[in-house]
Amino acid sequence: MPHISIRNLKVSYGAHNVLKDITVDIPDGQITAIIGPSGCGKTTLLKSLNRLIELQEEVKVNGKVLIDGDNVYDPQADILSLRKKVGFLSQKPCPLPMSIYDNIAFGPRIHGVKGKQILEQIEELEKHCPNNEVCPANTRNTARTHKNGEMDLLVECYLRLAGLWDEVKDRLRMPASKLSVGQQQRLALARTLSVKPEVILADEPTSSLDPVSARLIEEQFQMLKQNYTIVLVTHTLRQARRIADHAIFLYLGEMIEQGPASKVLCAPCEAKTCAYISGEIS
Amino acid sequence: MDRLLEERLFKVLMLSSLTMVVGSLFAVVAVVVLNGAPALTPSMLTQTPKGGYYLGKEGGILNAIIGSIYLAFGSVLLALLISIPAALSLQRDYIKKTKVAYSIRLSLDVLWGTPSIVYGAFGFTVMLYLGMRASLLGGIIVLTLLQIPIMIRAIDETVKLVPAELKETSYALGTTRFETTFKIVIIQVLPGIATAVLLAFGRSIGDAASILFTAGYTDNIPGSLLDPAASLPLAIFFQLGTPFPEVQQRAYASALVLLVIVLVVSVASRALGQRFSKHILR
Numbered sequence: 001m002p003h004i005s006i007r008n009l010k011v012s013y014g015a016h017n018v019l020k021d022i023t024v025d026i027p028d029g030q031i032t033a034i035i036g037p038s039g040c041g042k043t044t045l046l047k048s049l050n051r052l053i054e055l056q057e058e059v060k061v062n063g064k065v066l067i068d069g070d071n072v073y074d075p076q077a078d079i080l081s082l083r084k085k086v087g088f089l090s091q092k093p094c095p096l097p098m099s100i101y102d103n104i105a106f107g108p109r110i111h112g113v114k115g116k117q118i119l120e121q122i123e124e125l126e127k128h129c130p131n132n133e134v135c136p137a138n139t140r141n142t143a144r145t146h147k148n149g150e151m152d153l154l155v156e157c158y159l160r161l162a163g164l165w166d167e168v169k170d171r172l173r174m175p176a177s178k179l180s181v182g183q184q185q186r187l188a189l190a191r192t193l194s195v196k197p198e199v200i201l202a203d204e205p206t207s208s209l210d211p212v213s214a215r216l217i218e219e220q221f222q223m224l225k226q227n228y229t230i231v232l233v234t235h236t237l238r239q240a241r242r243i244a245d246h247a248i249f250l251y252l253g254e255m256i257e258q259g260p261a262s263k264v265l266c267a268p269c270e271a272k273t274c275a276y277i278s279g280e281i282s
Numbered sequence: 283m284d285r286l287l288e289e290r291l292f293k294v295l296m297l298s299s300l301t302m303v304v305g306s307l308f309a310v311v312a313v314v315v316l317n318g319a320p321a322l323t324p325s326m327l328t329q330t331p332k333g334g335y336y337l338g339k340e341g342g343i344l345n346a347i348i349g350s351i352y353l354a355f356g357s358v359l360l361a362l363l364i365s366i367p368a369a370l371s372l373q374r375d376y377i378k379k380t381k382v383a384y385s386i387r388l389s390l391d392v393l394w395g396t397p398s399i400v401y402g403a404f405g406f407t408v409m410l411y412l413g414m415r416a417s418l419l420g421g422i423i424v425l426t427l428l429q430i431p432i433m434i435r436a437i438d439e440t441v442k443l444v445p446a447e448l449k450e451t452s453y454a455l456g457t458t459r460f461e462t463t464f465k466i467v468i469i470q471v472l473p474g475i476a477t478a479v480l481l482a483f484g485r486s487i488g489d490a491a492s493i494l495f496t497a498g499y500t501d502n503i504p505g506s507l508l509d510p511a512a513s514l515p516l517a518i519f520f521q522l523g524t525p526f527p528e529v530q531q532r533a534y535a536s537a538l539v540l541l542v543i544v545l546v547v548s549v550a551s552r553a554l555g556q557r558f559s560k561h562i563l564r
Contacts, residue, residue, distance in 0.1 A: 084456035093448040097469040097561040106465075107455045175561045181343070186452070195455055240305055 003229050004049065004199065009063035011053060018044045020253045021063075026246070031221060033244035033261060035237065037282050040250040042233040046201050050086035051079055067199070068168050084111060087197035093184035095176035096191075100168050100232035103176045103187055104155045107195035118150040122157055122197060128227040134160045140216065152163045156192070164215055177229045181244045189220060198227025199229045206239065218243050237277065241265050249273045251281075314541060318534030326535055331501045335362050336520065338528045346517035348503050351543070352418055353513055354487040357425035362484055364426070365433035366475065370439050370467065373530050375449070387438065389425055393431035398492035401428050406495040419507040421497025428492055429482035436481055440474025441467065448563065470562055476555030487540065490515035514540045
């Protein structure tokens with residue numbers, strides 16, 4: 001059973017219908033790319049999945065988004081645990097106004113994770129990423145003796161996971177806003193992962209980055225997809241071809257085509273998808 | 283050629299208006315310092331008025347200095363406690379209807395422009411009804427009312443500038459509105475709070491009309507919240523109103539004391555604002 005199923009989703013801002021009756025399943029443990037021309041509702045669809053869309057003004061949502069079988073738009077649904085479970089990475093990274101360290105520790109602290117729970121979380125993380133050394137033994141030993149050692153360890157693990165540790169390990173107390181945009185985006189990734197999400201929504205996460213940082217993020221996604229379901233909005237077809245396993249093509253608020261990335265991006269069935277892929281519409 | 287002329291004309295215009303502003307402010311300070319400094323003896327600062335002080339005999343204005351400090355700091359503190367939550371509640375996160383927030387802002391702006399004697403008269407009427415006498419407490423409460431619109435609007439303007447992406451980032455981690463507001467937004471708003479304190483402090487310590495009936499005037503230092511309290515603006519007013527040149531000089535000395543207090547508070551709050559704003563996103 002798919003992790004995320006979208007059923008007859010309609011979203012409108014005031015009188016403007018942005019999404020018209022979208023029904024699609026998003027496969028588990030893969031990278032799904034949402035593609036389409038500007039203004040076709042890609043970001044709206046993405047933000048509907050963890051209800052961030054509700055922060056917009058005058059927005060109306062109809063239909064269902066089922067995550068593990070539960071409709072997230074159920075009035076009784078727990079929006080806080082939904083957003084914890086479905087993390088979000090924005091187009092332009094926005095560091096929290098605090099130090100690099102606190103940017104990572106903020107989420108776990110908010111959710112009351114401490115002491116033994118932190119160590120459990122780290123063990124789980126290690127099991128997920130056997131190839132990556134996210135938690136070196138020497139750091140683990142110091143964690144036992146230091147005050148707040150567990151949280152220090154957690155921060156280190158997630159910074160390593162996001163490939164940022166070596167660049168920031170000597171300046172963890174520095175304001176996060178002093179980092180470069182590429183580093184901020186990896187910090188955002190680490191921060192998103194720190195609350196143990198199962199799904200990662202990414203809204204054009206590399207569009208404001210230099211090519212090197214963009215490639216780093218793409219590599220992170222390739223690695224993370226073993227353990228997370230990743231939904232990626234992208235407006236560069238090449239990126240979708242590079243990393244997506246599954247693709248959804250939206251055009252003017254309607255879903256035109258969806259399926260394995262190799263098919264949708266290289267040999268689409270629909271005329272509109274063909275036109276988009278070949279660059280006739282953008 | 284025309285554009286160069288425009289450039290030059292505008293430069294002259296800017297310089298002349300800047301000269302007028304700085305010049306007239308400098309003139310005010312010069313008059314106060316030149317007239318006040320000779321009369322500013324140690325006894326002015328360390329003694330309360332003795333018999334015949336207002337006729338030119340011995341004593342000082344310690345009663346007014348202490349009274350003003352009590353009134354200003356007490357009211358700033360009280361106003362802050364009320365204004366911070368009020369200003370934060372004007373966000374769209376809490377008040378969904380823009381019209382409601384708009385009318386609250388409009389009424390606060392009107393209150394900001396209301397002459398302080400109106401607040402004084404209102405406070406006096408309420409105190410008469412309650413059977414309260416002119417007292418430090420009455421003065422603090424009326425000054426608090428005077429400051430609330432200033433503080434709320436000053437803080438509100440910086441709350442409006444908090445990037446939507448920052449709130450989105452915070453909500454995406456599964457935070458509540460309270461956590462986003464009081465752990466993230468408030469850090470970003472700290473410089474605005476410092477400015478609000480400055481504006482409000484300046485208005486409250488310099489205001490005479492609102493405390494004339496509510497705090498009263500006395501030659502003693504207030505020993506409790508229910509004692510009447512003297513204040514520097516009223517001390518200036520009373521001394522300037524006498525026909526004796528030496529007493530009028532003391533009025534200028536009192537004004538100088540008031541200026542110095544405002545200067546010290548301004549510098550201190552700016553320094554504090556700087557200190558706490560190193561993490562802020564710009």
